[in-house]
Amino acid sequence: MKEKRLSSILFIIVFLCGSTSMAFRQRPQPCNHLVFYFHDVIYNGENAGNATSAIVAAPSWGNLTILSRLSRFGDMVIFDDPITSDNNLHSPPVGRAQGMYFYDKKEIFTAWLAFSFVLNSTNHKGTINFAGADPLLNKTRDISVIGGTGDFFMARGMATLSTDAIEGEVYFRLRVDINLYECY
Amino acid sequence: MKEKRLSSILFIIVFLCGSTSMAFRQRPQPCNHLVFYFHDVIYNGENAGNATSAIVAAPSWGNLTILSRLSRFGDMVIFDDPITSDNNLHSPPVGRAQGMYFYDKKEIFTAWLAFSFVLNSTNHKGTINFAGADPLLNKTRDISVIGGTGDFFMARGMATLSTDAIEGEVYFRLRVDINLYECY
Amino acid sequence: MKEKRLSSILFIIVFLCGSTSMAFRQRPQPCNHLVFYFHDVIYNGENAGNATSAIVAAPSWGNLTILSRLSRFGDMVIFDDPITSDNNLHSPPVGRAQGMYFYDKKEIFTAWLAFSFVLNSTNHKGTINFAGADPLLNKTRDISVIGGTGDFFMARGMATLSTDAIEGEVYFRLRVDINLYECY
Numbered sequence: 001m002k003e004k005r006l007s008s009i010l011f012i013i014v015f016l017c018g019s020t021s022m023a024f025r026q027r028p029q030p031c032n033h034l035v036f037y038f039h040d041v042i043y044n045g046e047n048a049g050n051a052t053s054a055i056v057a058a059p060s061w062g063n064l065t066i067l068s069r070l071s072r073f074g075d076m077v078i079f080d081d082p083i084t085s086d087n088n089l090h091s092p093p094v095g096r097a098q099g100m101y102f103y104d105k106k107e108i109f110t111a112w113l114a115f116s117f118v119l120n121s122t123n124h125k126g127t128i129n130f131a132g133a134d135p136l137l138n139k140t141r142d143i144s145v146i147g148g149t150g151d152f153f154m155a156r157g158m159a160t161l162s163t164d165a166i167e168g169e170v171y172f173r174l175r176v177d178i179n180l181y182e183c184y
Numbered sequence: 185m186k187e188k189r190l191s192s193i194l195f196i197i198v199f200l201c202g203s204t205s206m207a208f209r210q211r212p213q214p215c216n217h218l219v220f221y222f223h224d225v226i227y228n229g230e231n232a233g234n235a236t237s238a239i240v241a242a243p244s245w246g247n248l249t250i251l252s253r254l255s256r257f258g259d260m261v262i263f264d265d266p267i268t269s270d271n272n273l274h275s276p277p278v279g280r281a282q283g284m285y286f287y288d289k290k291e292i293f294t295a296w297l298a299f300s301f302v303l304n305s306t307n308h309k310g311t312i313n314f315a316g317a318d319p320l321l322n323k324t325r326d327i328s329v330i331g332g333t334g335d336f337f338m339a340r341g342m343a344t345l346s347t348d349a350i351e352g353e354v355y356f357r358l359r360v361d362i363n364l365y366e367c368y
Numbered sequence: 369m370k371e372k373r374l375s376s377i378l379f380i381i382v383f384l385c386g387s388t389s390m391a392f393r394q395r396p397q398p399c400n401h402l403v404f405y406f407h408d409v410i411y412n413g414e415n416a417g418n419a420t421s422a423i424v425a426a427p428s429w430g431n432l433t434i435l436s437r438l439s440r441f442g443d444m445v446i447f448d449d450p451i452t453s454d455n456n457l458h459s460p461p462v463g464r465a466q467g468m469y470f471y472d473k474k475e476i477f478t479a480w481l482a483f484s485f486v487l488n489s490t491n492h493k494g495t496i497n498f499a500g501a502d503p504l505l506n507k508t509r510d511i512s513v514i515g516g517t518g519d520f521f522m523a524r525g526m527a528t529l530s531t532d533a534i535e536g537e538v539y540f541r542l543r544v545d546i547n548l549y550e551c552y
Contacts, residue, residue, distance in 0.1 A: 059262075133283075184396075328516065
């Protein structure tokens with residue numbers, strides 16, 4: 001009788017253990033939460049000294065120094081932007097955001113991003129890699145953390161973007177709320 | 185005696201449980217399967233109203249309104265294509281496929297893709313992010329699901345692409361069979 | 369008494385099992401290690417026959433046949449490079465490295481990469497997808513393995529890049545040390 005009860009308990013345990021290797025999982029709590037800001041100064045033909053990014057591709061109706069008509073559809077920008085811990089462009093940078101974004105919709109402003117945070121400060125050394133759609137007229141947008149190195153070895157998670165400031169066609173600042181759900 | 189048997193059973197259980205956190209895993213069953221179609225109408229200089237994509241970069245021997253010689257090597261296209269549940273361009277869209285592809289081989293047609301499905305229907309709200317090589321002359325091609333948001337929080341898996349229709353140099357329709365192996 | 373001890377053991381087991389599904393994990397041993405070399409011959413206006421890559425985008429101050437001033441900032445290259453098992457360009461290729469890189473810093477040489485290894489040999493059939501920052505003046509650089517197909521179904525891990533050879537502005541060879549931490 002006792003044996004029987006024992007074996008059913010064991011069966012349940014094995015089932016529970018097994019289920020952790022199965023694909024359907026409970027939505028977990030973040031194992032790491034980080035907040036950063038990065039600052040993009042787009043080259044406009046006159047700010048070569050300050051610019052941290054430049055348009056490198058555009059459709060046939062566009063050009064490489066002024067963002068296009070049609071909600072900038074097809075304009076691709078490569079950037080190397082300073083990352084700060086707060087929203088001040090002049091705070092000491094903790095790393096660089098390096099990658100690209102492009103505008104991908106004719107009717108409204110929408111972008112797509114692929115980039116890395118290359119962090120090099122006393123607190124964080126390593127990279128976090130991101131990719132995803134950025135419907136930038138929304139107050140917040142979620143993209144994927146697709147990997148990481150160094151302190152962020154094999155990281156996975158989500159990053160919530162919000163536009164913290166925008167100045168004409170030259171400057172914007174993004175707040176990035178990173179939630180990692182796989183940490184090592 | 186009984187104690188001993190018990191402890192060996194426990195040992196096996198702990199071993200089994202432990203192994204789920206190890207790296208080598210059984211190839212799992214999909215936890216979600218989705219099929220969508222997306223429709224790409226490439227800008228060719230004359231179809232600005234209908235076009236959902238445009239060439240934005242090309243090598244020095246190419247240009248931005250006609251796909252290049254040498255199997256279009258180096259042509260990069262940015263797209264914002266409607267997604268439908270069936271293979272009819274005129275079905276109500278369930279979202280947009282947004283991203284880029286580029287042709288990357290001189291001898292034959294081969295592409296590389298990075299894009300998101302931005303789904304917004306009664307059934308699905310969220311994004312799925314994809315990346316991978318697309319040897320488009322093959323009947324089916326596998327790319328990676330590298331992340332997701334919303335209903336597809338932290339998704340990972342594979343997508344099998346097949347060309348469902350192609351009309352000259354202006355229109356193609358891809359069928360995307362998505363198998364997710366990590367669901368939350 | 370015995371029952372009590374049993375239940376505490378069971379509790380510990382359940383806890384251990386449960387923890388495998390939690391996010392914080394021990395840094396694992398690689399489940400697969402692979403070393404490859406790939407060879408990039410950049411089109412320079414005169415080597416159309418041999419070239420395996422071409423500049424397809426550049427900022428307004430650049431052009432598409434010569435890499436730009438300012439550490440090539442903004443130059444984007446699409447490639448289809450042979451992969452070999454050793455460091456000899458003339459060894460039989462085991463696959464192709466297909467994707468893009470772009471230079472993204474004004475002051476020094478730094479790149480960002482997104483590409484696939486499309487392997488097709490007696491040993492390996494399948495693709496491995498990579499993305500990440502490549503500060504190419506460093507002796508070694510880590511990027512992320514963000515997915516895979518075929519033999520590399522759902523692979524995740526890290527790749528360590530090192531520049532194995534470089535010849536002027538036309539040829540370079542990268543050594544890629546791949547460590548996979550999720551294998552199926």
